[in-house]
């Protein structure tokens with residue numbers, strides 16, 4: 001099994017590339033989707049975040065007012081770090097379970113689409129690391145167009161992440177997404193051939209995917225035993 005790390009900056013084009021992986025039959029674990037579930041009303045993450053930020057971040061439905069919480073955390077490093085600290089355990093375990101489910105269903109390659117790959121140290125578990133890179137000018141333009149943000153709000157969100165050039169320097173594979181969608185598709189085809197090659201044994205163990213496979217086998221084995229009530 002190969003766990004591919006897909007990252008970039010906000011609005012750099014990760015979801016666009018994710019959709020190309022899905023269209024090629026490769027399952028994608030989307031960290032943003034996992035993070036949304038963590039904040040679902042009544043969940044453990046929701047309780048911790050509401051306790052820390054107060055009920056003013058809730059809509060009348062008592063679901064989190066996401067734009068409002070975004071405004072709070074993307075304009076204050078300390079509040080963003082607090083949110084990350086509260087949510088990180090739930091996000092990491094959620095990503096782990098999603099990968100395990102895909103692996104148990106026989107997936108040979110799994111892509112993890114995660115904006116904060118380096119920040120949450122998921123880069124240790126993925127190979128290759130694919131970074132979708134754009135210039136900051138393109139990034140701000142697309143972010144403002146897509147989300148209807150002011151330049152200040154867009155810049156706050158961009159500055160809340162590790163600089164994209166730093167991520168690019170840590171990448172195994174860089175997709176330059178400054179061009180058209182056709183240009184992106186051409187680069188994607190090269191990436192696809194790269195990730196379909198099996199990992200060498202050294203890559204398998206060095207990227208901790210060996211450890212993941214052992215851990216996943218133990219957990220799956222225990223859940224099968226529990227279901228069959230073996231050893232009870």
Ligand SMILES: CC(C)(COP(=O)(O)OP(=O)(O)OC[C@H]1O[C@@H](n2cnc3c(N)ncnc32)[C@H](O)[C@@H]1O)[C@@H](O)C(=O)NCCC(=O)NCCS
Pocket residue numbers: 009010011031032035036039066067069070073080083084087091114115116117157160161
């Ligand atoms: C603050 C929240 C509620 C704002 O929600 P909103 O719907 O407006 O934005 P959304 O979740 O779609 O995020 C848009 C993009 O913002 C960036 N982003 C999100 N959270 C963070 C963060 N903590 N630090 C830096 N960038 C972030 C990502 O590139 C993401 O793709 C939301 O971003 C959130 O819950 N963030 C904390 C969880 C997290 O860290 N998610 C990143 C997964 S690795």
Ligand SMILES: Nc1ncnc2c1ncn2[C@@H]1O[C@H](COP(=O)(O)OP(=O)(O)OP(=O)(O)O)[C@@H](O)[C@H]1O
Pocket residue numbers: 008009010011012013014015016017032115142143146177178179180181184
């Ligand atoms: N090559 C391209 N040319 C023009 N527009 C693009 C290109 N790639 C992506 N876009 C557009 O730019 C915006 C951001 O792309 P996308 O949503 O894929 O970024 P993302 O990295 O997933 O963002 P986020 O971090 O918010 O999840 C979208 O509106 C998308 O349609």
